[in-house]
Amino acid sequence: KQEVTQIPAALSVPEGENLVLNCSFTDSAIYNLQWFRQDPGKGLTSLLLIQSSQREQTSGRLNASLDKSSGRSTLYIAASQPGDSATYLCAVRGPSNTGKLIFGQGTTLQVKP
Amino acid sequence: EAGVAQSPRYKIIEKRQSVAFWCNPISGHATLYWYQQILGQGPKLLIQFQNNGVVDDSQLPKDRFSAERLKGVDSTLKIQPAKLEDSAVYLCASSFDPTSGAMEANVLTFGAGSRLTVL
Numbered sequence: 001k002q003e004v005t006q007i008p009a010a011l012s013v014p015e016g017e018n019l020v021l022n023c024s025f026t027d028s029a030i031y032n033l034q035w036f037r038q039d040p041g042k043g044l045t046s047l048l049l050i051q052s053s054q055r056e057q058t059s060g061r062l063n064a065s066l067d068k069s070s071g072r073s074t075l076y077i078a079a080s081q082p083g084d085s086a087t088y089l090c091a092v093r094g095p096s097n098t099g100k101l102i103f104g105q106g107t108t109l110q111v112k113p
Numbered sequence: 114e115a116g117v118a119q120s121p122r123y124k125i126i127e128k129r130q131s132v133a134f135w136c137n138p139i140s141g142h143a144t145l146y147w148y149q150q151i152l153g154q155g156p157k158l159l160i161q162f163q164n165n166g167v168v169d170d171s172q173l174p175k176d177r178f179s180a181e182r183l184k185g186v187d188s189t190l191k192i193q194p195a196k197l198e199d200s201a202v203y204l205c206a207s208s209f210d211p212t213s214g215a216m217e218a219n220v221l222t223f224g225a226g227s228r229l230t231v232l
Contacts (some may be wrong), residue, residue, distance in 0.1 A: 004155070043117070043204055043223035044156070089155055090120055093219070097211045100169060101146075101221065103155030 002027045004092055006104035013080055014112050021075040021107045023090035028068050030094035033065050035075050038087045038106065048075070052094075080111045116204065117224035119205050125230045131193035136229045138186070144168075145182055146221065147190050149206040156204055163210065188191030195231045202226040205226065 003026045013019050023033070032051045035042040048057045048064040050073070056065040063076040073090055087106040093099050118137040134215040138145050143164050148156035159178065160170040164185035177196070182188040192199055200226070204226045206215050 034219075041225070041228075043225045044206075044221075045223070046220050049219055091155070097219070098168070100158050100161075103157070105153065105155045 002102045004102050004104035006107050010108045011027050012110040017080050018078050021088050023073040023104055025071045025092050028071050031097050032094045033066055033073050033092050036089045082111050082113050117205055117207055117222055119224035119227050123228050126195055127232050128197055130193040133189055133191045134203050136188045136205030139222055140209035143210040144208045145188050146206040150202045197231050200231045202228050
């Protein structure tokens with residue numbers, strides 16, 4: 001049974017700092033991995049999607065990496081801003097494109113001005 | 114492009130009462146998902162529809178939860194009778210058909226959610 005874990009559960013950093021959020025999963029037979037952002041009282045917004053054959057994806061100040069063999073992914077946020085404050089969730093789909101999307105519990109990020 | 118619409122946004126009921134949530138997915142999205150998100154946890158899939166057929170409902174508590182997707186568009190999730198532990202945000206999401214092979218089929222678009230409080 002696939003389990004997804006995110007560490008830390010909460011993180012507080014000063015504005016401008018670079019930071020890394022971690023995600024680990026127990027079954028390496030995944031189809032893809034996604035990172036989402038969730039603002040309070042709102043739904044989830046997809047940030048980055050990495051296929052199982054890829055090592056990383058970049059979008060603006062965000063970079064997500066995937067090491068399928070070790071069951072790990074990281075989300076790197078460069079030059080953090082107060083507007084980045086939100087909960088970040090990773091989710092894995094597998095083993096095929098019709099597999100369930102299994103979510104971690106999220107990391108709540110606070111960026112202080 | 115209009116997003117995924119959900120209603121109501123908030124609902125407070127007493128245990129043993131019933132409640133229904135409605136979802137209207139993005140036009141053209143064949144796949145619709147209902148997730149339950151308990152405070153402090155990640156979303157958990159309750160049921161997945163492909164058009165109006167059920168793909169996965171293995172985690173749906175069928176003794177009290179039911180869902181339908183008439184005509185392959187709108188969907189309704191019902192809880193009857195509600196328990197205290199059903200207090201959560203119920204998220205609806207939609208996507209293109211994952212079996213289509215299209216890259217965008219992997220991307221889910223979520224609604225804002227319906228927050229349920231059971232007293």
